[in-house]
Amino acid sequence: MSISDTGVFGSSAGTDYDSIVIGAGFSGLAILHHLREIGQRVLVVDAASEVGGTWWENNYPGVRTDSEFSYYSFSFSKEVREEWNWTERYPSGKEVLAYLQFVADRLDLRRDIQFNSRVESAIYDEASNIWTVNFADGHSQTAKYLVSGMGVLSQAIWPNIPGRESFTGQLYHASSWPRGGVDLAGKRVGIIGLGASGIQIVPTIAPLAEELVVFQRTPNFIVETNNETVDAEWMQFVKDNYDAIYAKAANHPFGVAMEKAEKSALEVTPEERERIFQSKWNEGGFHFANECFNDLATNHDSSELASEFIRSKIREIVKDPATAELLSPKGYSFNGKRVPTGHGYYAAYNRANVALIDTASTPITTFTEKGLKVGDTEYELDVIICATGFDAMTGTLTNIDIVGRDGLILRDKWKNGLRSNLGISVNGFPNFLMSLGPQTPYSNLPVPIQLGAQWMARAISFAEEHGIERLEATLESEQWWAGEVDRAGKATVMYSEGRKAKAWFLGDNVAGKAEEFMVYMGGGQVYQQFCRDAEANGYQAFFAT
Ligand code: N01
Numbered sequence: 001m002s003i004s005d006t007g008v009f010g011s012s013a014g015t016d017y018d019s020i021v022i023g024a025g026f027s028g029l030a031i032l033h034h035l036r037e038i039g040q041r042v043l044v045v046d047a048a049s050e051v052g053g054t055w056w057e058n059n060y061p062g063v064r065t066d067s068e069f070s071y072y073s074f075s076f077s078k079e080v081r082e083e084w085n086w087t088e089r090y091p092s093g094k095e096v097l098a099y100l101q102f103v104a105d106r107l108d109l110r111r112d113i114q115f116n117s118r119v120e121s122a123i124y125d126e127a128s129n130i131w132t133v134n135f136a137d138g139h140s141q142t143a144k145y146l147v148s149g150m151g152v153l154s155q156a157i158w159p160n161i162p163g164r165e166s167f168t169g170q171l172y173h174a175s176s177w178p179r180g181g182v183d184l185a186g187k188r189v190g191i192i193g194l195g196a197s198g199i200q201i202v203p204t205i206a207p208l209a210e211e212l213v214v215f216q217r218t219p220n221f222i223v224e225t226n227n228e229t230v231d232a233e234w235m236q237f238v239k240d241n242y243d244a245i246y247a248k249a250a251n252h253p254f255g256v257a258m259e260k261a262e263k264s265a266l267e268v269t270p271e272e273r274e275r276i277f278q279s280k281w282n283e284g285g286f287h288f289a290n291e292c293f294n295d296l297a298t299n300h301d302s303s304e305l306a307s308e309f310i311r312s313k314i315r316e317i318v319k320d321p322a323t324a325e326l327l328s329p330k331g332y333s334f335n336g337k338r339v340p341t342g343h344g345y346y347a348a349y350n351r352a353n354v355a356l357i358d359t360a361s362t363p364i365t366t367f368t369e370k371g372l373k374v375g376d377t378e379y380e381l382d383v384i385i386c387a388t389g390f391d392a393m394t395g396t397l398t399n400i401d402i403v404g405r406d407g408l409i410l411r412d413k414w415k416n417g418l419r420s421n422l423g424i425s426v427n428g429f430p431n432f433l434m435s436l437g438p439q440t441p442y443s444n445l446p447v448p449i450q451l452g453a454q455w456m457a458r459a460i461s462f463a464e465e466h467g468i469e470r471l472e473a474t475l476e477s478e479q480w481w482a483g484e485v486d487r488a489g490k491a492t493v494m495y496s497e498g499r500k501a502k503a504w505f506l507g508d509n510v511a512g513k514a515e516e517f518m519v520y521m522g523g524g525q526v527y528q529q530f531c532r533d534a535e536a537n538g539y540q541a542f543f544a545t
Pocket of ligand 1: 063153199338388504
């Protein structure tokens with residue numbers, strides 16, 4: 001049976017929907033749009049009361065994109081491209097949320113989104129080839145295809161420091177900041193966690209709090225930048241060149257519309273190297289990471305040269321030499337952790353009301369009633385912010401019961417190592433597809449989200465048109481992809497024996513999680529070629545049964 005015969009998808013007659021998509025963020029919206037285009041009956045479900053996903057959840061002070069507006073969006077809708085105007089080079093979280101709300105309204109997506117619906121389990125029945133999705137409120141819905149758009153960084157983790165419940169002040173996780181905001185005026189505020197979230201929070205709240213105490217375990221290499229207003233001319237330029245900008249991002253290892261550097265940092269004279277580092281530092285943000293040299297993520301010596309340049313910038317910006325020294329990462333080099341973009345991060349430490357406490361040499365031992373104890377010293381605080389990250393890539397998928405063939409639960413399948421084909425499909429879980437599943441590229445995410453949604457729609461169409469009832473990764477393809485993910489990860493400076501940096505992309509930040517690459521480090525454009533190859537091969541590696 002084909003789609004065109006009946007308007008119903010193969011054996012999905014008798015189900016509530018052809019596809020149920022979990023999550024109404026960037027992924028869910030793109031998938032809904034593209035699955036509708038192939039004629040599917042689609043339901044998107046989300047635990048939240050609004051679209052936006054991570055941009056709905058995260059509204060901590062200073063939240064904004066680390067990517068520039070010109071490539072942090074979808075390219076597939078001419079209407080959205082023409083009608084939406086960005087106002088900042090690095091849009092605020094509020095603006096990205098407004099963009100996604102605009103996308104949902106303009107593409108009339110809301111009528112197929114069911115909010116306030118937390119999924120507890122999704123169970124596959126082999127005999128009927130149907131997924132049943134069970135919700136926390138007790139209701140269930142069925143579909144032939146189950147698609148995850150649950151996001152890669154949404155299962156928050158608290159620091160493993162005892163006594164949290166004994167603290168009597170205000171305690172927040174960055175990712176669930178109260179929607180109405182928090183008045184920090186006159187407050188003694190402490191912050192734990194200096195990844196991309198904490199790096200944005202520190203300079204934003206430093207002028208608001210009476211005192212800000214920053215508890216630093218591992219310093220990061222921050223690429224500072226300047227935000228700018230996007231005027232009408234700039235916006236028009238982007239609209240006029242959108243296809244070229246998008247193509248550039250799609251062809252870039254990290255999904256950014258930037259030039260690919262041609263030379264190694266080791267190929268040029270020290271003077272030339274300094275000139276290039278300085279000019280890209282001036283351009284700001286990821287331009288430094290991507291456009292200086294071609295081996296800052298793959299060659300330890302080159303990465304160390306970039307590290308030393310940033311350390312020199314820290315010494316230049318931060319007036320107190322001891323603080324500058326403490327902020328300078330050692331023991332791992334630039335790109336060894338996910339590099340955050342800074343908006344006055346280092347300069348914040350020049351404020352008299354900001355103190356930096358080194359908790360690497362003397363760890364935080366406990367929360368107390370009044371604050372935090374570091375060694376024998378108690379810091380009395382009114383507010384503690386934990387910007388301590390997420391159970392990344394897998395947390396959302398393993399936190400609910402996704403039950404495949406023969407009762408196999410996804411978290412059990414992955415207990416001894418991640419297995420998937422291209423991070424899209426898992427053997428044992430027929431017609432279960434993932435947007436940004438584990439083992440997908442480390443990237444500016446709207447690019448792989450859009451390309452992934454379009455790939456999915458084509459794969460489903462192909463299966464339906466050829467009477468193939470189950471899209472399911474073969475075991476061989478899983479083995480191949482695990483090997484490629486491992487190879488690519490180990491070729492980067494993120495991986496080195498004896499490194500001190502611990503990071504979510506290796507699962508290091510969650511107790512008991514196996515250490516392996518959660519993301520594909522071989523380049524977004526390489527990954528897309530693998531996806532195109534799979535398609536050119538008639539999706540053979542996705543038809544296990
Ligand atoms: O979390 P993280 P995040 N005691 O895991 C510290 C994306 N993102 O929310 O490094 C003391 O990076 C931990 O210390 P250490 C982006 O992809 C994007 O900031 O383990 N400290 C670390 O400093 C990012 O990579 C954007 O020593 C403790 C911090 O908590 C990802 O989300 C904005 C501790 C966790 O850093 C996650 O970023 C925000 C303890 N017991 C996020 N436990 C944009 O693009 C943990 N830490 C704008």
